[in-house]
Amino acid sequence: MNKTVVITGAAGVLCSTIVEDFALRGANVAALDINYKAVSALSEKLKDSPGKVKAYEANVLDKKSLIDAQNAITAEFGGCDILINGAGGNKPTATTEDEFFSINEKVDKTFFDLPEEGIDFVFNLNFKGAFLTSQVFAEAMAKRGCGQILNISSMNAFTPLTKIPAYSAAKAAVSNFTQWLAVYFAKSGIRVNAIAPGFFSTQQNKWLLYTQSGELTPRSEKIIRNTPMGRFGEASEILGAVYFLTDDSLSGFITGVVLPIDGGFNAYSGV
């Protein structure tokens, strides 16, 4: 595969799987993460892959660090063909303790207690991070007249999940931005799509899915009950969709879609 793939949040559970897959297919992969140690370890692990994986430290909320990474990537690989906006996630400070408000029930963290800092953090990381990174990397694509952008939205963008208002709203913004950017670049040879993973068991959400002793939490039991396939996803199960949506020969007339990968969660009313 004679392509250069730039991926942010590359050291994460889902994104490192994507990095590995592209490297196995022989692509050059620029793996960007705010956690340089983790992303360097990933590139070291993949050093014998058919494709070259190079680690870059970059913060998706710091445009200068993205521009520095872009300059280094251009020098190394000659430009970006596929951009994957993978950096994202939720935070405990943007998460309520209760699912439904009750004036009679005493909990430490209701909607009214969520600090502005937590809401800003989650909204910025997911939405603004994809926005700024696209600004930095899509300009050269637009000049060349070709390129692919893949955003990572979430199941909670379609219908918000309880407890995580900022993350749900931020991912809804990512889906909306995917459509906006797809239309904006439709005549410029750049396709923009997104995947919407359902429930995968990863570093990001393990504190929500499992108790300290490794049992399913009551919330996870509810998730599994509402996932017709009856299980969490495996990280490798997003790869087919990623490859499909970023390959012109497979999906050349598809732009502006948000593809659920969720074991049927979004299709199920629960009855």
Ligand code: NAD
């Ligand atoms: P993860 O938590 O395992 O990894 C996130 C990575 O992003 C980490 O390596 C972290 O260092 C990096 N990062 C954090 N802030 C950054 C910043 N400012 N700049 C650059 N990098 C930064 O997450 P994941 O499970 O791999 O998720 C990848 C994407 O998929 C995220 O956008 C997430 O919201 C989305 N998603 C995940 C799930 C799931 O079940 N894991 C479900 C739906 C959507």
